[in-house]
Structure formats: structure tokens, C-alpha cells
Amino acid sequence: MSKNSKFVTTLMCIGFTFLYIPMVLLVIYSFNDSRFVTVWGGFSTKWYGELLNNQLVIDSAILSLQIAFVTACAAVVLGTMAGIALVRFGKFKGRTLFSGMISAPLVMPEVITGLSLLMLFIALENALGIPERGFWTITIAHITFSMAFVAVIIQARLAGMDESLEEAAMDLGGKPLRVLFDITLPLIAPGMISGWLLAFTMSLDDLVIASFTAGPGANTLPMYIFSKVKTGLRPDINALATLIILTVAIGVFIAGWLMLRQDKQRKVDEQMAAMETTKDEQAA
Numbered sequence: 001m002s003k004n005s006k007f008v009t010t011l012m013c014i015g016f017t018f019l020y021i022p023m024v025l026l027v028i029y030s031f032n033d034s035r036f037v038t039v040w041g042g043f044s045t046k047w048y049g050e051l052l053n054n055q056l057v058i059d060s061a062i063l064s065l066q067i068a069f070v071t072a073c074a075a076v077v078l079g080t081m082a083g084i085a086l087v088r089f090g091k092f093k094g095r096t097l098f099s100g101m102i103s104a105p106l107v108m109p110e111v112i113t114g115l116s117l118l119m120l121f122i123a124l125e126n127a128l129g130i131p132e133r134g135f136w137t138i139t140i141a142h143i144t145f146s147m148a149f150v151a152v153i154i155q156a157r158l159a160g161m162d163e164s165l166e167e168a169a170m171d172l173g174g175k176p177l178r179v180l181f182d183i184t185l186p187l188i189a190p191g192m193i194s195g196w197l198l199a200f201t202m203s204l205d206d207l208v209i210a211s212f213t214a215g216p217g218a219n220t221l222p223m224y225i226f227s228k229v230k231t232g233l234r235p236d237i238n239a240l241a242t243l244i245i246l247t248v249a250i251g252v253f254i255a256g257w258l259m260l261r262q263d264k265q266r267k268v269d270e271q272m273a274a275m276e277t278t279k280d281e282q283a284a
Contacts, residue, residue: 111208
């Protein structure tokens with residue numbers, strides 16, 4: 001191993017250690033029996049029991065999961081459509097403006113996004129009486145910024161994909177819509193899964209935009225955690241954060257398993273197609 005490789009590896013180890021050690025400590029101290037976060041008082045699971053008996057936590061968690069699920073599904077649909085349009089539709093009229101609108105949420109500060117959406121929702125509510133700030137306003141706001149990340153992932157996936165398969169399908173008489181569902185979407189499915197998981201995690205994690213667009217009765221899990229942290233650290237917050245880490249880890253594991261399974265299936269299909277092509281050539 002060269003000196004440059006050792007240097008890069010050392011920096012990576014330091015970076016990942018700095019990132020994950022606090023999470024490990026948080027998980028450990030979620031089993032702390034003491035009410036003081038920084039003082040170990042023995043092993044206990046009582047804080048998890050308190051969470052299950054805390055109706056505010058349960059309601060906040062359910063609301064956040066519902067918002068994240070709807071956001072991820074809508075963001076994947078819209079982001080996939082945007083990515084396909086940017087890569088496959090060529091230089092259409094307004095492409096530069098459309099590309100800029102897709103990229104804007106990636107660089108726009110969350111405070112600006114949240115404030116602008118708040119003003120929009122207030123104006124609509126005053127003019128039309130809808131939407132009432134709560135579940136749907138938070139969901140719309142989360143879709144607005146998360147679909148941009150999905151579009152970038154789909155763009156990258158499509159840019160590295162061989163177009164000959166789609167062209168071959170159309171040469172064989174396949175209509176564009178049939179080619180889209182039978183060829184294009186299965187090939188970019190790993191990117192769609194990654195985009196769904198990213199959108200779900202970003203929605204579940206968001207605090208700033210949700211704080212601006214939430215109504216009086218809507219309180220997401222990050223908002224609840226932030227309100228409790230402001231009054232002082234408590235072991236039950238560690239337990240809650242541990243459950244969030246576990247949820248995200250399970251989601252990553254499932255997504256990775258699905259992507260690996262699909263990749264293996266794709267390789268098997270390619271081998272079968274190659275064998276069929278060889279047999280046809282030999283028969284000819």
C-alpha cells in the first residue's frame with residue numbers, strides 16, 4: 001500500500017470514527033438507568049418503556065412516518081419523471097429553466113424554502129380557505145425539496161445506462177410507454193429505491209421546513225425532540241434517537257438487499273439472453 005493510500009485510508013477512518021462514535025455512545029446511554037445523561041447509573045430499559053407510554057411521542061412518530069412515506073412515494077414518481085425528461089427528451093424548449101428549477105432546492109437554504117412556502121400557504125388559505133396547515137402542507141413542502149434529490153439520482157442512473165436496449169425494444173415494435181415500463185424502469189429501479197430511501201430519510205429528519213409549514217396541531221418527531229432538547233438532555237430522548245437509528249438502518253438493509261437481488265437477477269437475464277443469441281447464431 002502506497003503512502004497516499006495509507007493517508008487517504010487514515011483520513012477515512014478518522015472521519016467515520018468522528019461520525020459514528022457519538023451515535024454508538026447515544027445508543028449505549030439510552031440504556032442508562034440514571035436520569036443524568038452523562039452519568040452511568042447501570043443498565044436499564046425503563047426509558048424505552050416510558051416512550052411507549054408517552055402519547056405525544058407516539059403521535060409525533062406516527063405523523064412523521066406517514067409524512068415520510070407519502071413524501072418518498074410522490075418524490076420518486078415526480079423525480080423519476082423529471083430525470084427521464086432531462087436525459088431522454090433532448091434539448092426541448094424551456095429545458096434550461098426546468099433544469100434550474102429542479103436544481104434550485106439542492107442549494108437553497110432550508111430557512112428560505114420554509115419561509116417562502118409558509119407565505120404561499122398563508123396566501124392560499126386567506127384566498128381559498130385551503131390548505132389548512134398540518135399534514136398536507138408539511139408533505140407538500142417535503143416533496144418540493146426531496147424530489148430534486150431523486151431527480152439527480154435518476155439522471156445519474158440514466159446517463160450511465162446503455163440506450164441500445166431501449167432502441168432494440170422499439171425496433172422490435174415496442175411502443176414508447178411499453179418500453180418505459182418493461183425496459184427503462186426495471187433498469188433504473190435501484191436508483192429509484194435509493195431515491196425513495198433518501199427522500200424518506202430526509203423527510204423523517206427535517207426540522208426547519210416542517211417548523212415553518214406545520215400548523216398548531218401538527219408536531220413531527222424532530223420538532224418534538226428539538227423542543228425537549230432545548231429544556232435539557234434526557235435519557236428518553238436517547239432512547240427515541242436509538243429507535244430512529246434502528247429504523248433507518250433497517251430501511252438501508254432492506255434497500256441494499258433488494259438492489260443486490262435485482263442486480264443478480266439482471267446478470268442472470270443477461271447471461272440467458274447471451275446464450276439464446278449464441279444458439280440462434282449457431283442455428284443460422
